[in-house]
Amino acid sequence: MKKIGMFAATTAVAALALSGCTTVHDTAPAGGSAGGDDAVGITFSDLSNPVWAELVQEAQSYGAEQGLSVTYVDAKNDAATQVTQIENFIQQGVSTIIVCAVDANALAGVTKRAQEAGIEVVGYTQVLENYDAQYLVDAYNTGYANGEAAAAWIDENFDADETVEWALMDLPRFPEIIDRANGIKDAIAELAPNAELVATAPALTAEDGVANAENFLQANPDLKVIATIGGGGAVGGNEGVKSAGVTDDESFGLFGIDATENEVQNIIDGDPEKSTISLGGGRAHGRTLIDITVDLLAGEAVEKDQFMPIEVIDASNAQEYYDEVFGD
DSSP states (O other): OOOOOOOOOOSOOOOOOGGGOOOOOSSSOOSSOSSEEEEEEEEESOTTSHHHHHHHHHHHHHHHHTTOEEEEEEOTTOHHHHHHHHHHHHHHTEEEEEEEOSOGGGGHHHHHHHHHTTOEEEEESSOOSSOSEEEEOOHHHHHHHHHHHHHHHHHHHSOTTSOEEEEEEEOTTSHHHHHHHHHHHHHHHHHOTTEEEEEEEEOSSHHHHHHHHHHHHHHOTTEEEEEESSHHHHHHHHHHHHHTTOOOTTTOEEEEESOOHHHHHHHHTTOSEEEEEESSHHHHHHHHHHHHHHHHHTTOOOOSEEEOOOEEEETTTHHHHHHHHHOO
């Protein structure tokens, strides 16, 4: 079984609350030129994810600083729509297409056509068949770090012979997120054998997280822990737990991934959320994807498979992290 220590992050993370997400788009471009050497097209599986919403905004603004005209579109979790979006980018003659796939298998043909047309293809989070570079999550170890933090909290707050019920917010439609959830489950099973998984439900948005937390607690009144695969579920879950009347910060633990601004503030405030995992965050990822694009267009040697950093943010470093990343 793979294990990790507490990896150090080298980049900053920020994410918008759902109410502050960027305006999303279908097949119509969000600004930028129609095509040319400076044109970059981005298609994302679902921009209701606040981290990804901020990513595309940062990529657009940072890209402009690098002389690139960046257009982004939202596939809204429809693979056929995403294929059409990429076809449109090819027809427009963009220099680079950045793809967060709805279904990577569905994109094999259209990404190959893009490359044959001389367009650089950059993948994000989902592994593509045809690409020039990709920026990926070490999915299993990210989940393991989350589960490791949850297990440490269980060990600190409960006796070893005391059964501790926990629930998982997952997102099983993506293979990488399945790996992330497996990492969470493996870590808790190994490091907190007295913990019992009693419920699972998918969560991408804060609304999902609120509903899941309320349903988990209604069905399992002895629940003590929720682990989530992303920041949307974590932020909503934190609110759902509080709305259910859980106010004692030592009686319940919620563990997230993404280290959004809301998540880190929850930890500082002593809310149910006890830790989150920083992977670099939306703004940093947007800049990294543009940096990769600039290097590809310049003909520089680019490592094809690059991975996001992993860092645990908890009460010991949340304020410092918040000041560094989100402070004025």
